Amino acid sequence: MKMKDLPEEDWFVNGHTACPGCGGATVVKIAMKVFGPDTITYFPANCLLVFGGTYPLNSFKVPYLHVLFENSAICAAGISRALKRLGKTDTSVVAFAGDGGTADIGIQALSGAAERNEDIIYVCYDNEAYMNTGIQRSGATPFGAWTTTTPVGSVEAGKGEYKKDIPRIMMAHDAPYVATATLGFIPDLLKKLEKAKNKKGCFRYLQIYAPCPPGWRMDASLGAKISKMVVDTGLWTLYEFEDGKMTINKKPKMTPVEEYTKLQGRFRHLTKENLAALQKYAEDKWRKDQALAEAYS
Ligand SMILES: Cc1ncc(C[n+]2csc(CCOP(=O)(O)OP(=O)(O)O)c2C)c(N)n1
Secondary structure (H helix, E strand, O other), X not given: OOHHHOOOOOOEOOOOOOOOOOHHHHHHHHHHHHHOOOEEEEOOOOHHHHHHOOOOOOOEOOOEEOOOHHHHHHHHHHHHHHHHHOOOOOOEEEEEEEHHHHHXXXXXXXXXXXXXXXXXXXXXXXXXXXXXXXXXXXXXXXXXXXXXXXXXXXXXXXXXXOOOOHHHHHHHOOOOEEEEXXXXXXXXXXXXXXXXXXXXXXXXXXXXXXXXXXXXXXXXXXXXXXHHHHHHOOOOOOEEEEOOEEEEOOOOOOOOHHHHHOOOHHHOOOOHHHHHHHHHHHHHHHHHHXXXXXXXX
């Protein structure tokens, strides 16, 4: 599917209250255009719930359910199983969760659903922190990033640990479809959303990079640029893991990570040593991802 083939109609409509330049809102809008009207969504506590799902002002034109933060994958699986009982096998059941609800708080339910190969699509829009509650660090926050729980001062200088690699954890479950995407490469994103939609009857996982202007202390107009740069630096590999085979979709240019970090206030304090550590992480990640793709070829 190409951008021009996307339907004009939205199933996640305008009028929600997301911040200007919200990557999460853009991910959900595009994803819903691909998934279409025969979809039921679930989302846990996150920004999406607040800006797009607060009754009676919700922005979804399809049914949605919200239960608890921990339960996204399992609630979606419950909906999917109930639909099967009713004889409905075509409806897509989609969970939209943030990285906090995925990497940390919802990981047990996510792991269980993947292991049981539940018939759902799980979309993690990865804005790299718990944004809804005021920019706290998550397992998916990158090394060095300022958040309100990884402050910058004389004792600490941003997050000391590296980003938790959830797609790799999903691959370790041998999930039938795992893919990473960003808003910087829309044709690639559309292809992956479409594949996830059409690969029925099994567990499908998408991790989509989603810039957050207030949380990342960045200009709201830079989302697309930053979403390209994260791939160019090697910090985010675009790939698919499908039925046991991993394919890398884009070779990074290995642009210095500083070109990426200097556009975001959350990295403003990074020293030369910090930048060297992040650069090494990017290079190691790219090397490991290539080795994985070779092993799963
Ligand atoms: C068990 C539990 N712990 C904490 C909270 C409070 N809480 C609600 S939303 C949220 C942040 C969600 O972060 P994330 O999943 O990354 O999504 P985002 O807000 O970034 O969209 C937190 C901590 C909660 N509702 N339930």
